[in-house]
Amino acid sequence: MTMEPKNVAVVGATGAVGTEMVQTLEQRNFPVKNLRLFASPNSEGKRMSFKGRDYVVEPLGEDSFEGVEIALFSAGSERSKKYGPIAARAGAVVIDNSSAFRMDPGVPLVVPEVNPHTVKNHKGIIANPNCSTIQMVVALYPLHKRARIKRIVVSTYQSVSGAGQKGINELNDQVRALYSFHSVVKKAFPHQIAFNCLPQIDVFAPDGYTNEELKMVNETRKIMEAPEILVSPTAVRVPVFHSHSESVNVEFESDLSPEEAKKIISGAPGCMLVDDPPNSVYPLALDAAGRDEVFVGRIRRDATVKHGLNLWIVSDNIRKGAALNAVQIAEILQ
Numbered sequence: 001m002t003m004e005p006k007n008v009a010v011v012g013a014t015g016a017v018g019t020e021m022v023q024t025l026e027q028r029n030f031p032v033k034n035l036r037l038f039a040s041p042n043s044e045g046k047r048m049s050f051k052g053r054d055y056v057v058e059p060l061g062e063d064s065f066e067g068v069e070i071a072l073f074s075a076g077s078e079r080s081k082k083y084g085p086i087a088a089r090a091g092a093v094v095i096d097n098s099s100a101f102r103m104d105p106g107v108p109l110v111v112p113e114v115n116p117h118t119v120k121n122h123k124g125i126i127a128n129p130n131c132s133t134i135q136m137v138v139a140l141y142p143l144h145k146r147a148r149i150k151r152i153v154v155s156t157y158q159s160v161s162g163a164g165q166k167g168i169n170e171l172n173d174q175v176r177a178l179y180s181f182h183s184v185v186k187k188a189f190p191h192q193i194a195f196n197c198l199p200q201i202d203v204f205a206p207d208g209y210t211n212e213e214l215k216m217v218n219e220t221r222k223i224m225e226a227p228e229i230l231v232s233p234t235a236v237r238v239p240v241f242h243s244h245s246e247s248v249n250v251e252f253e254s255d256l257s258p259e260e261a262k263k264i265i266s267g268a269p270g271c272m273l274v275d276d277p278p279n280s281v282y283p284l285a286l287d288a289a290g291r292d293e294v295f296v297g298r299i300r301r302d303a304t305v306k307h308g309l310n311l312w313i314v315s316d317n318i319r320k321g322a323a324l325n326a327v328q329i330a331e332i333l334q
């Protein structure tokens with residue numbers, strides 16, 4: 001089916017996610033009639049390239065969306081809350097990367113490999129899930145369809161690019177500072193991230209979990225349409241530039257052998273099995289960077305519970321965790 005060219009806007013185009021969105025639209029040859037790029041007033045006049053042409057970044061305003069048919073938002077939840085409904089009222093379908101609308105019952109929360117059928121229910125806004133949730137459900141949903149998941153215990157190892165360009169800069173700057181005996185400056189993270197692991201992503205809720213962890217609980221249930229699944233998360237920031245890794249322990253309702261799980265993952269949309277531990281072959285953050293797939297390995301039985309498996313899941317958080325997932329949603333809309 002040929003896709004009708006659309007007027008597309010990218011809001012937050014100069015950021016880590018926005019830049020990747022523009023590249024992903026180009027790489028997937030998304031049919032763009034006219035492209036508008038929006039960011040903060042600081043970026044006004046900046047030039048970005050798309051399909052060999054230069055585009056000028058414009059400051060975001062209430063009148064930015066006239067004629068826009070698809071608006072990809074990645075400028076933070078405050079901008080989404082304010083400008084998302086304005087864009088939708090102007091006739092655009094908003095695909096929002098922030099948490100602003102994810103748990104709104106009237107807004108589809110979409111991972112194309114899991115619940116593409118929910119896209120059609122949109123009323124102008126579609127939400128893109130959190131990166132840590134996306135890669136986990138892409139890998140677990142095909143296993144859930146076979147053996148029904150009861151409980152997930154997940155620990156994440158999240159790269160600094162999840163905190164945007166400022167997170168990438170901070171790891172870079174701190175490593176350089178430490179190797180030249182300068183003092184370390186901390187802004188993007190609550191502690192030094194270079195040569196460290198921080199068990200805090202975002203702020204703590206009263207129950208002791210961080211917002212990042214609560215997103216994994218609530219979003220997983222909504223996307224998989226399985227409110228009964230129990231999710232016990234710990235989200236950790238690690239000194240890695242790109243890709244999030246996850247250690248995932250799953251309890252199923254019925255038995256699922258590691259061999260069958262590997263077979264299912266091998267054929268599952270968006271997944272790639274990388275699992276040959278004796279030869280030290282398993283998913284790695286460095287290998288996943290810049291790739292589209294969710295990589296799954298170290299699949300093994302957890303003999304301490306009735307029907308348990310352990311897995312190691314790795315994916316590029318800015319790509320499948322944000323930009324690619326959003327562009328895939330736009331492709332479904334066509």
Ligand code: NAP
Nearest residue numbers: 012014015016017039040043074075076098130131164165
């Ligand atoms: P980033 O690198 O800091 O980029 C932020 C973008 O927002 C920049 O383009 C910035 O423009 C723009 N912006 C900031 N204030 C603005 C304003 N007042 N008006 C218009 N544009 C404004 O952050 P990022 O990593 O790309 O993430 C951006 C957002 O995407 C996050 O806040 C989050 O909501 C979402 N996100 C989602 C996921 C996910 O898991 N799906 C992952 C990461 C991020 P300037 O360059 O001009 O400042």
Ligand code: 3JN
Nearest residue numbers: 077097098099100130158162163201
């Ligand atoms: O820290 C990460 O690895 C992912 C961060 C995502 C993020 C960062 C700032 C604001 C989000 C998100 O997508 O949930 C938000 C937000 O929109 O709340």
